[in-house]
Amino acid sequence: MPDKPQVRCAIYCRISLARLGDTVKVDEQELVCRRLAQARNWSVDPAHVYVDNSVSAWRHTVRRKGWEAMLEAIRRGEIDAIVVYHGDRLIRQPWDLEVLLRLAQAGTLLASPTGERDLGNPEDQFVLRIEAAVAKREVDNTSRRMKAKFDRLAEQGISRLGGRGGRAYGFEPDGLTVREADKAIIREVAGRVLAGEPMGAIVRHLNARGITTVTGGAWDHANMRKVLTKPRMAGLLVHRGEIVGDAAWPAILDRETWHAVCDVLSRKASTFSHATNARTHLLSGIPLCGPCGRPLAPRQNARGKHLLGYGCITPGCRKTHRAMHHLDAYVIGATLALLNDENVRKRLQPTTKDTAPLTAELNKLSQRREQVIAEFGDDDEMGADVLRLSVRRIDKRIGELRAEIDAAQAPALLTGLWDIDRAGWDVLDLHRRRAAIGTLLRITVWPSRKRGPGFDPSTVKLEPV
Structure with a gap:
């Protein structure tokens, strides 16, 4: 057998x-x-x-x-x-x-x-x-019980964490307590995004520093963008795919900053396969045209295509143009001087200042501005005058608040750059050099009355931020 x-x-x-x-x-x-x-x-x-x-x-x-x-x-x-x-x-x-x-x-x-x-x-x-x-x-019954549980939690301003790392990035496992180390990273990255750094460069820098996701993995475009754009970061509760109100946990990013970051990433993601805002020239979009106040862009000099410079491209102006190699060198020198100035370093030490109250005031003022415009008509001259004065006063305070919020978040961009020399500067990635310049200086360029070669520093106004 x-x-x-x-x-x-x-x-x-x-x-x-x-x-x-x-x-x-x-x-x-x-x-x-x-x-x-x-x-x-x-x-x-x-x-x-x-x-x-x-x-x-x-x-x-x-x-x-x-x-x-x-x-x-x-x-x-x-x-x-x-x-x-x-x-x-x-x-x-x-x-x-x-x-x-x-x-x-x-x-x-x-x-x-x-x-x-x-x-x-x-x-x-x-x-x-x-x-x-x-x-x-059994699965259906479990699902029904869990949905009912999440509905009850949502009424208390609490949501489930989700994910596979045991917690949401930025928070402890209880989902309510902010983890300070994560909070610092989120605020740093948000500031760098708003300062014009490409997302790819940011995540490479984080990975090089040994900073990981909650699962211990490396950062990339997708997971960092997901973290930054979560309403949780702004203290908002999402239930069944919709923002339903304030959450029970504190915000890591104030809502003004969070909305700004989401806007930048969504606009760039609609143009590129990954959210990016990369530039190819050191000062693209940073200097302002003196006559019109608009950012300067790379332009060819009329005397030759090889003479690349920064110029105004605003219709009706186009009055300002400066040779790229001259303006770059001048601004680099001023930036390095500030990075080696101990007084500047003390003034721009990273702060733990909570910007949430500033943002709350900013949001109230923005709403007040809309109310003023709705209340005052322009049917008569007096009404128009009152409207202009009220809006001007509100706009001034809004500008002050935005400047204060930016000042509180900007110093993180300069970490590791203090006391740097020209050799160290030249090996930095372009995005880091641009971020440092944008954080330290406000640059205004005016048309030059001189003709011929050379550089006139009197036509370039550099204001420490």
Whole structure:
């Protein structure tokens, strides 16, 4: 009598959520399954051990790579049996069971510590369908209870953290307490984005400093943009995809700054595949034209295409143009002088000042400005005069508040640049040099009355910020 062929066994292990990529739970499942296969004298090929770690099975939109690879092996006829720790590790939805039953050959076995089923036997199929329906009902009930729980939390201004790092970036695991180290990074990055640094350069700098995400991974465009644009950063509560009000936790970014960062990133993301605002020239958009007040842009000199400079491109003005190599050198010298000035360094030491009260006042003034415009008509001369005076007074205070907020957030951009020399300056990335200049100086360029080559420093006004 010929020997009975040995059963070729596959092992499938899964856990829905593994914190920080932990594999302990699936390793324990595999150990139990191997003992079960050994007790049945089934062979286990290492190629047929399938694992889906930290992967849910109840959403059909979520891909389970281990599950899909196992189905493909069944389709090729390489597997006679499947061993799992429990049936719900393999199947949580009826449609998964139907896919498995269609692929399984007559005599294909499904084993777990609770028993054994033949996937080709109609009676066993009937029992498995009942168990799958019960599992689906359990999932639905759990989902309903969780939704009700989140509704109650939302009424208290609290939301679930989500994510796989055990906490939201910027906060402790309780979701309510700000983690100060993360807070400093978020504010630094927000300031650098608003100062014109490209996101790619920012995340490279963070990674080089050893700063990681909550899961210990590296930063990239996508995960940093996701963190910065979360309403949570501004102390806002999101429930079922909508901002529903103030949250129970404190804001890390004031709402004015948060909205500004979101605006920058959304505008750049609509133009580029990643959110970026990279420049190619040192002073592009930083100096202002004296006559019109608009930023200068790279322009060719009329005397030759090789004479690149910064010029006004505003229609009706176009009065200002300065050779790029002259203006760059002049501004670099002034910047290095400020970076080596101890008094400037003391004045711009990083601050822990909370800008939330300033932002609150700013928001109230902005609303007040709209109310004033709505209340005062311009039907008569007196009404127009009152309107202009009121709006001018409000605009002045708004400008002061914005300057104060910027001053509180800007010093982080200069970290590591104090006492730098020209050699150190020249090896910095362009974005860091631009950020330093924009933080330290307000540059205004006026038309020159002199003709011919050379540089007239009297036409360039440099004001320390």
